[in-house]
Amino acid sequence: MKRYNAPMRRYLYFTVFVSGMTTLAGEFAASRLLGNVFGTSNLVWAAIIGLILVYLTVGYFLGGRWADRSPHARTLFAILAWGAFSLGVVPYVAGPVLRAAASAFDTLRVGVLAGAFAAVLVLFTIPITLLGMISPFAIRLSMEDPGKAGNVAGTIYGISTIGSFIGTFLPTLILIPTIGTTRTFLVFSLLLLCVAIAGLRMSVGVRKALPYLWMVLALALLAVFGGRGSIKATSGQIYETESAYNYIQVLEYNGTRYLRLNEGQGIHSQYHPEMLNYGGPWQQFLVGPFFYAGRTPEQVERIAVVGLAAGTTARQAEAVFPNVVIDGWEIDPAIVAVGRAYFAMNLANLNVYVQDGRWGLEQSPAVYDLIIVDAYRPPYIPPHLTTREFFQIAADRLQPDGVLAINIGRAPGDRRLIDGLATTIGTIFPSIYVMDIPGTFNSILYATLQPTDAGDLQKNLFALLARGDVDPLLLESLWVSWENLQPAPQQTVVFTDDLSPIEWLTNNLILNFLLEGGADTLQ
Numbered sequence: 001m002k003r004y005n006a007p008m009r010r011y012l013y014f015t016v017f018v019s020g021m022t023t024l025a026g027e028f029a030a031s032r033l034l035g036n037v038f039g040t041s042n043l044v045w046a047a048i049i050g051l052i053l054v055y056l057t058v059g060y061f062l063g064g065r066w067a068d069r070s071p072h073a074r075t076l077f078a079i080l081a082w083g084a085f086s087l088g089v090v091p092y093v094a095g096p097v098l099r100a101a102a103s104a105f106d107t108l109r110v111g112v113l114a115g116a117f118a119a120v121l122v123l124f125t126i127p128i129t130l131l132g133m134i135s136p137f138a139i140r141l142s143m144e145d146p147g148k149a150g151n152v153a154g155t156i157y158g159i160s161t162i163g164s165f166i167g168t169f170l171p172t173l174i175l176i177p178t179i180g181t182t183r184t185f186l187v188f189s190l191l192l193l194c195v196a197i198a199g200l201r202m203s204v205g206v207r208k209a210l211p212y213l214w215m216v217l218a219l220a221l222l223a224v225f226g227g228r229g230s231i232k233a234t235s236g237q238i239y240e241t242e243s244a245y246n247y248i249q250v251l252e253y254n255g256t257r258y259l260r261l262n263e264g265q266g267i268h269s270q271y272h273p274e275m276l277n278y279g280g281p282w283q284q285f286l287v288g289p290f291f292y293a294g295r296t297p298e299q300v301e302r303i304a305v306v307g308l309a310a311g312t313t314a315r316q317a318e319a320v321f322p323n324v325v326i327d328g329w330e331i332d333p334a335i336v337a338v339g340r341a342y343f344a345m346n347l348a349n350l351n352v353y354v355q356d357g358r359w360g361l362e363q364s365p366a367v368y369d370l371i372i373v374d375a376y377r378p379p380y381i382p383p384h385l386t387t388r389e390f391f392q393i394a395a396d397r398l399q400p401d402g403v404l405a406i407n408i409g410r411a412p413g414d415r416r417l418i419d420g421l422a423t424t425i426g427t428i429f430p431s432i433y434v435m436d437i438p439g440t441f442n443s444i445l446y447a448t449l450q451p452t453d454a455g456d457l458q459k460n461l462f463a464l465l466a467r468g469d470v471d472p473l474l475l476e477s478l479w480v481s482w483e484n485l486q487p488a489p490q491q492t493v494v495f496t497d498d499l500s501p502i503e504w505l506t507n508n509l510i511l512n513f514l515l516e517g518g519a520d521t522l523q
Contacts, residue, residue, distance in 0.1 A: 011199060012073075013155070016134060022131065026087055026127065029171050030052070030124060055125055058129050058132065067137040074204045075137070077199035081193055081215060085215040087188070088189030093123055175187060196212070238250050241338070248332075250342050256272045268335075269343055276315065276473050279439070282313040284444045284477055285370070286313075286474060301324060301325065303326045304327045304397065306372065308336075309330060310335065314347060315344070324349060325349050326347070328351065328353065329353045336354055373394075373405070386500055387424065398449050400449065404446070405446050408442070422434065423490075432447050433447075433485060437484070458482050
């Protein structure tokens with residue numbers, strides 16, 4: 001076997017570093033590429049991680065065998081060049097498939113979705129398998145003394161892992177939010193391709209490296225002229241962007257704007273400049289304080305919103321509570337920016353905190369008349385916002401006569417999620433009420449820190465109707481909640497920080513809904 005000089009051995013190590021970085025960057029970019037349409041649930045992540053591990057495993061086997069048959073640097077760098085190039089074209093080939101899938105998701109055509117999901121994952125077979133061949137190939141080329149085989153293998157896999165570490169954070173925190181998913185693929189593809197061509201020049205000379213320059217030219221042309229345009233081609237779309245956390249989309253129909261995230265199956269905020277009653281979950285939160293006897297709008301002075309989004313609930317609260325101050329937590333700064341630009345989220349009495357809601361609420365020095373949790377969108381329910389420990393934090397931040405209100409998704413005939421949350425909250429809050437929002441798969445759970453009676457909700461409604469000066473939005477919300485109160489939830493298990501099977505529960509809920517033909521009922 002040919003012995004390589006010190007510069008070439010160092011370059012092999014550098015190659016392994018960039019290859020490892022690109023492999024993990026490709027995995028995270030793949031998650032965003034798919035997450036824009038299929039969401040970012042643990043099911044999607046499991047499919048991405050599982051199949052990429054399969055592709056890498058195949059690459060390890062093939063790379064080891066190929067390296068024994070052709071232990072030459074030119075072979076390694078040729079493989080690397082094709083891996084880099086095929087990775088760069090993935091988002092362009094996937095684009096039409098994903099746009100078709102986005103349209104299918106708007107109407108929940110499950111067969112089209114499943115086919116598109118599988119097709120996009122298959123696109124990663126070639127690039128990831130080829131990249132998986134690099135480390136075993138580099139080990140074979142770097143091996144000069146069998147007595148140092150362990151040292152060589154450990155060094156190469158260590159360098160590759162360091163590259164993977166950087167490839168984990170660089171696309172997620174910097175590149176995707178600033179240049180988008182497609183160009184993130186291109187950046188890493190072009191970098192790796194340049195590494196491959198430079199390696200070919202070092203190993204076999206300039207003349208034999210020149211033919212691979214067409215790949216650089218092709219990717220450069222794709223970068224300049226092959227823009228994928230809109231990530232989604234949804235009717236009414238006026239804005240879209242990608243952040244470190246989400247794909248964000250703003251739609252407008254007949255003067256009303258809607259905020260959608262990721263796969264777009266939930267409306268996270270709504271806005272019309274001349275209207276506040278949207279018939280959704282937001283205004284039903286405002287009913288919470290009125291489970292206490294003799295409550296008036298003027299008595300509600302401070303509200304917390306965990307999951308602020310673009311501020312729909314905050315605008316409604318400002319309209320119906322004349323003395324209110326609102327603290328809102330939203331983890332994604334890009335959503336806050338969209339809220340201010342497109343949803344008039346510029347209220348003087350709204351304090352916006354770009355933080356995780358649980359941490360922010362726990363650190364807040366304020367106490368609240370009402371705490372709203374609007375961060376659940378099955379299957380995206382943060383487990384740390386469903387546990388007894390979290391609800392204890394909420395209770396500690398409430399006034400003695402405070403209320404917790406939560407928006408919960410459900411499926412027809414399946415109230416397990418509501419039951420589990422109610423059971424957990426019931427270990428801290430003495431009185432719990434659930435209302436189903438008409439025409440939706442949403443329910444609002446109200447939990448009062450003191451024992452209360454549902455009859456007081458009706459009494460407050462009649463008292464406020466008699467006043468004649470109460471905002472109609474509040475009156476209608478009270479009426480809707482009273483009319484749609486449900487029987488007491490069933491007792492099930494208590495969710496804790498140590499054991500909260502929320503992902504299993506939500507995945508099972510959605511899969512059963514789809515398998516039983518629920519998707520057809522929404523078309």
